[in-house]
Each structure stands twice: as structure tokens, then as C-alpha cells.
Amino acid sequence: MRNTESIIGNMKIPVFNLKRQYEQLKAELDNAFKCVFEKGIFVLGENVRLFEEEFAKYIGAGFAVGVGSGTEALHLSLKSxxxxxxxxxxxxxxxxxxxxxxxSFTGAKPVFVDITPDTYTMDLKKVEEKITDKTRAILPVHLYGHTTEMDQVIKLADAHNLRIIEDACQAHGAKYNDNYAGAIGDMGCFSFYPTKNLGAYGDGGIIVTNNEELYKKLIMLRNYGEVEKFTSKIEGFNSRLDEIQAAVLRVKLRYLDEWTNRRMEIATQYRQLLYNSNVQLPCKRQWAKHVYHLFVIRVNKRNDLKDYLQERGVGTQIHYPIPIHLQEAYKKLGHKAGDFPISERNADEILSLPIYPELTTEEIETVAGLITKFQNI
Ligand SMILES: Cc1ncc(COP(=O)(O)O)c(C=O)c1O
Incomplete structure (x- = not known):
């Protein structure tokens, strides 16, 4: 009889697996590609327009503007x-x-506030002390699919006349109470990077807002500042969601709720299987609909566990191994180790387990079983 170790050793459970989703939707997706190719319009065509309408409706926002990436969604929102x-x-x-x-690409200075020890989102008790007469906006990140406590963000923004730009790049379909992430502040920014809960086959992003004036400005900003072809009213960029990606996203949006439900089921299963282990499971506040873009545990000997799983065919990742204030690229902000202790602790202890709708029960059991086994060594 083969021993368990060798069976597990032969199993490959990557941290993401995009092929399974494509296989399931192959006929629909191939047809969507074909329609775009046959029509011959690849930039700002009807798929982009229709996807913008459909996504805005899904999120419960008045308007949506498809752009080149989640990064660009944030950048253009700030610019607007x-x-x-x-x-x-x-x-x-x-x-x-x-x-x-x-x-920082707008020229503005990012000012950091540490995260809470449990939700890993902005610690709203620490925001006020960072507000100066230069502060223009609060940019909460709904990390891993769990929203920031938006009532508190709104209170702070109202008291200090600040804009709220939500980074909902990991939070498609997530909710704060009854409202969708991205539709609560002044603007919501989403990424369609392929591994996101709603992912394109390349880069893409979208901004949602209820402000018609800013919507019109965003339409110009993403397309050379043009009001009509060859007439630029403001300085703009080239940052457009392309027609092929929009066609793909229109197909996939119809499955988003089903996929979210499956992610939630997988999270429940991980929680049940790891309940008695020493790992710190993800926190879910009662007001949050957590969409589990990532299932992030916290463990001692994180690197050893990561290696242990890797050697047995289970892929994991660390989101994120270096907090931004310690990244070489942002030395200019003048921070040092110890400035944001919760973020720094997390960087040493967090581990993202495989979670995607197509993950099987057997695979979930294998991952959890290995973690339990590692802890008992
Ligand atoms: C929290 C967060 N913000 C912003 C982005 C940027 O999105 P994109 O990769 O589409 O530019 C991402 C995606 O990587 C993200 O996870």
C-alpha cells in the first residue's frame, strides 16, 4: 500500500488555479472572444459600455468607468x-x-495608519492623529475580501472634509452591512487581475461612483482627456479596459455570486478543520460579508510551514511579506522598522492558503490535514 506521505507528495494543489475556471466556462468564454474578434472593435466598444452598466448595477452605484488596472482605478480616482x-x-x-x-504617482504623500490586530484593515482609532491641513482623502483597503468599518471612515471623513476612495481591489461582492464594498465612499476601485474573485485574462480595473460630474471627468482622464476624438479638454492618460477583457468579464460577472458562495463554503470548511489547531483563523466582523479573496492564517514558524506544504505539493503565498513602509522603493517616506508593529508582525506570520471556487473538498482536507500534522510534529 502506498503511504499517505507519498500520495500527498504527488498531489498538486497550487495556491491559484485559473485553468479549472476556464475549463468550466470554455464554451461561453470562447464565444465571447469570437464575437469580439469578428466585430473587429477592440477599444471602448459595446462590451466595455455594457460591462460598466452591469457592474455599476451589481455594486449599486450610479456609474462605472472601466480602466486599465486596479492601480489605474486608484490613480485616476485621486486625479479626478x-x-x-x-x-x-x-x-x-x-x-x-x-x-x-x-x-505617490499623483505627487501626493501616502500617510500610513497601522492595521487592527484582527481584521487586518485600517485601525480607525489611529486615523485622527494623522490628519493634517494637507490631508485630502482616506483610502481604506478592504483587504483579503473583508471590508473596513466604513461607518467610522465616513465619520472621520465628514468631520474633516475628506474624500473616501475605497480600495476594493480584493473585495468584489463584499459588503459592509447591506452595502457593497466600493459603493460606500466617494469612489470605489476594483482590479480584474486574473486571480481576483472577478478576474480578466490580463489586466483590467474599474471605478464606481455616484457623482456624475466626476464620472464625466474620469471618462476623459482614461482617454487622453478627450471629450470627443482628437479634442482634449483636460490632461489625461491612456488607461482603458479593453474590449476583450470586458467581454470576458461580462460572462464571469454572472457567476460571481455563485463563486463567492463557494469561497465562503471553503472558508467554513477550513475553519472547521483547523478549529483545534494553533493557527489564528481569519476574523470576520458581524457587519462584514467576507468574500475570501484570500484565506489568510497566522502561524508561528510560518516559513517552516510554508516549506512543509510546498514540499508536499501545496502552494501558498504571503500577502504581503514586506510592509510598504519598509520597501526600498518607499524609503523616501522616512519610516523605519517598528513604526507599524501590527503590519510588521503580520508580514512575519501570515500565510495565504489555496482558496478558489473550484477547490475540491478533498483538496481542502489535504491542506488542513497537513497543517494539523505540521503542528503536531
Ligand atoms: C489591495 C490591492 N490594491 C491595488 C491592486 C492593484 O490592482 P492591479 O494589479 O489590477 O493594478 C491590487 C491588486 O494587485 C490589490 O490587491
Whole structure:
């Protein structure tokens, strides 16, 4: 009889697996590609327009503007408020680098507030002390699919006349109470990077807002500042969601709720299987609909566990191994180790387990079984 170790050793459970989703939707997706190719319109065509309408409706926002990436969604949102040199934007250091590059590319300064020890989102008790007369916006990140406590963000923003730009790049379909992430602040920014809960086959992003004036400005900003072809009213960029990606996303949006439910089921299963282990499971506040873009545990000997799983065919990742204030690229902000202790602790202890709708029960049991076994060594 083969021993368990060798069976597990032969199993390959990557941290993401995009092929399974394609196989399931192959006929629909291939047809969507074909229609775009046959029509011959690849930039700002009807799929982009229809997807913008469909996504805005899904999120419960008045308007949506498809752009080149999540980074660009953040960048253009800030630009639409003329946020730039001399301004400050408050956000967290425990996020993807692009949250910060979007701010600094406007010329504004990213100002960090640490995260809470449990939700890993912005610690709202620490925001007020960072507000200065240069602060223009708060940019909360709904990390891993769990929203920031938005009532508190709104209170702070109202009290200090600040804009709220939500980084919902990991939070498609997530909710704060009854409202969708992205539709609560002034603007919501989403990424369609392939591994996201709603992912394209390349880069893509979208901004949602209820402000018609800013919507019109965003339409110009993403397309050379044009009001009509060859007539630029403002300085703009080239940052457009392309027609092929929009066609793919229109197909996939119809499955988003089903996929979210499956992610939630997988999370429940992991929780049950790891309940008695020593790992710190993800926190879910009662007001949050957590969509589990990532299932992030916290463990001692994180690197050893990561290696142990890898050797047995289970892929994991660390989101994120270096908090932004300690990244070489952002040395200019003048921070040092110890400035944001919760983010720094997380960087040493967190581990993202495989979670995607197509993950099987057997695979979930294998991952959890290995973690339990590692802890008993
Ligand atoms: C929290 C967060 N913000 C911003 C981004 C940037 O999105 P994109 O990769 O589409 O530019 C990402 C995705 O990587 C993200 O996870």
C-alpha cells in the first residue's frame, strides 16, 4: 500500500488555479472572444459600455468607468479630485504596493495608519492623529475580501472634509452591512487581475461612483482627456479596459455570486478543520460579508510551514511579506522598522492558503490535514 506521505507528495494543489475556471466556462468564454474578434472593435466598444452598466448595477452605484488596472482605478480616482503634490492621503502599510504607487504617482504623500490586530484593515482609532491641513482623502483597503468599518471612515471623513476612495481591489461582492464594498465612499476601485474573485485574462480595473460630474471627468482622464476624438479638454492618460477583457468579464460577472458562495463554503470548511489547531483563523466582523479573496492564517514558524506544504505539493503565498513602509522603493517616506508593529508582525506570520471556487473538498482536507500534522510534529 502506498503511504499517505507519498500520495500527498504527488498531489498538486497550487495556491491559484485559473485553468479549472476556464475549463468550466470554455464554451461561453470562447464565444465571447469570437464575437469580439469578428466585430473587429477592440477599444471602448459595446462590451466595455455594457460591462460598466452591469457592474455599476451589481455594486449599486450610479456609474462605472472601466480602466486599465486596479492601480489605474486608484490613480485616476485621486486625479479626478485633483489630488497631487502637497496633498496627503491616509492609507495602510499592509497592502499591495500598487495602493501606494497610485497615491505617490499623483505627487501626493501616502500617510500610513497601522492595521487592527484582527481584521487586518485600517485601525480607525489611529486615523485622527494623522490628519493634517494637507490631508485630502482616506483610502481604506478592504483587504483579503473583508471590508473596513466604513461607518467610522465616513465619520472621520465628514468631520474633516475628506474624500473616501475605497480600495476594493480584493473585495468584489463584499459588503459592509447591506452595502457593497466600493459603493460606500466617494469612489470605489476594483482590479480584474486574473486571480481576483472577478478576474480578466490580463489586466483590467474599474471605478464606481455616484457623482456624475466626476464620472464625466474620469471618462476623459482614461482617454487622453478627450471629450470627443482628437479634442482634449483636460490632461489625461491612456488607461482603458479593453474590449476583450470586458467581454470576458461580462460572462464571469454572472457567476460571481455563485463563486463567492463557494469561497465562503471553503472558508467554513477550513475553519472547521483547523478549529483545534494553533493557527489564528481569519476574523470576520458581524457587519462584514467576507468574500475570501484570500484565506489568510497566522502561524508561528510560518516559513517552516510554508516549506512543509510546498514540499508536499501545496502552494501558498504571503500577502504581503514586506510592509510598504519598509520597501526600498518607499524609503523616501522616512519610516523605519517598528513604526507599524501590527503590519510588521503580520508580514512575519501570515500565510495565504489555496482558496478558489473550484477547490475540491478533498483538496481542502489535504491542506488542513497537513497543517494539523505540521503542528503536531
Ligand atoms: C489591495 C490591492 N490594491 C491595488 C491592486 C492593484 O490592482 P492591479 O494589479 O489590477 O493594478 C491590487 C491588486 O494587485 C490589490 O490587491
Amino acid at each position: 479630485y485633483d489630488i497631487g503634490a502637497g496633498d496627503e492621503v491616509i492609507t495602510v502599510p499592509n497592502t499591495a504596493v500598487p495602493t501606494i504607487s497610485a497615491i
